[in-house]
Amino acid sequence: MSPLAPCPIHMDQVRLVRGTTTVFDGLTLRLNESRIGLIGDNGAGKSSLFRLICGLDKPASGSVSVWGQDAQSRTAERAGRVGMMFQNPDDQIIFPTVEEELALSLSPNGLPRKVNCQQAREVLTARGLGHWAERAIGSLSQGQRQHVCWLALMIASPRSVLLDEPFSSLDLPGRTMLDVEILKASQQVIVSTHLLNHVRGFERVIWLDKGQVRADGNGASVCAAYEADVAARCQSQHLNIG
Ligand SMILES: Nc1ncnc2c1ncn2[C@@H]1O[C@H](COP(=O)(O)OP(=O)(O)O)[C@@H](O)[C@H]1O
Numbered sequence: 001m002s003p004l005a006p007c008p009i010h011m012d013q014v015r016l017v018r019g020t021t022t023v024f025d026g027l028t029l030r031l032n033e034s035r036i037g038l039i040g041d042n043g044a045g046k047s048s049l050f051r052l053i054c055g056l057d058k059p060a061s062g063s064v065s066v067w068g069q070d071a072q073s074r075t076a077e078r079a080g081r082v083g084m085m086f087q088n089p090d091d092q093i094i095f096p097t098v099e100e101e102l103a104l105s106l107s108p109n110g111l112p113r114k115v116n117c118q119q120a121r122e123v124l125t126a127r128g129l130g131h132w133a134e135r136a137i138g139s140l141s142q143g144q145r146q147h148v149c150w151l152a153l154m155i156a157s158p159r160s161v162l163l164d165e166p167f168s169s170l171d172l173p174g175r176t177m178l179d180v181e182i183l184k185a186s187q188q189v190i191v192s193t194h195l196l197n198h199v200r201g202f203e204r205v206i207w208l209d210k211g212q213v214r215a216d217g218n219g220a221s222v223c224a225a226y227e228a229d230v231a232a233r234c235q236s237q238h239l240n241i242g
């Protein structure tokens with residue numbers, strides 16, 4: 001990311017309440033780097049952070065801006081600023097077939113749906129997946145559906161891409177492919193994951209702990225700190241049980 005470019009994502013003193021849980025209370029973060037990992041225990045707030053950035057949740061106070069616009073602004077260009085791959089592909093997929101789902105990502109171009117379906121087929125064919133075009137989404141495995149979501153995001157090509165536990169359902173070839181695609185992507189990519197090896201090499205990793213930033217720095221050091229903390233917690237639990 002050029003030092004002169006506007007800050008892609010900036011949250012200031014954010015308070016977020018979901019149900020009866022205060023997830024964030026005064027969270028301030030600037031997310032400038034082109035590759036950022038987000039790690040931490042279940043319930044730490046990783047998905048909630050993504051939902052705020054995408055404008056799916058509104059902060060009770062504080063502000064979230066994405067490429068210079070309020071995350072809540074419902075302008076047509078929002079899809080061009082940020083896009084998210086949900087942990088569960090079924091939360092994301094709308095259409096019954098693969099080509100229709102991918103064509104949706106092309107819809108901002110204003111061309112007829114038939115033209116966009118044809119272009120979606122070409123994208124699939126270029127990746128050796130032409131046979132998926134007319135497949136019913138429901139006939140794909142969870143990992144394959146996640147792959148469709150990734151393709152949809154790449155076609156939409158927002159400036160910032162948020163991937164929420166994208167590796168969890170992928171097989172080994174799928175994970176390797178996604179690692180390569182993340183490496184090659186021209187956009188800002190933020191990845192939440194429990195599989196630390198996928199973000200260990202990132203220039204920045206943030207460890208969230210109960211809605212607060214516990215550590216923030218280069219991937220190798222933050223992943224090592226988190227692993228050491230998990231090991232210490234397991235050890236003390238083991239001693240308590242023993
Ligand atoms: N739909 C929801 N309604 C109420 N509370 C929620 C909801 N989703 C998540 N939470 C709570 O928000 C906190 C953060 O959750 P989440 O962002 O999903 O964490 P992570 O993605 O790191 O596992 C947790 O305490 C969780 O229980």
Ligand SMILES: [Mg+2]
Pocket residue numbers: 046047048087164
């Ligand atoms: Mg989550």
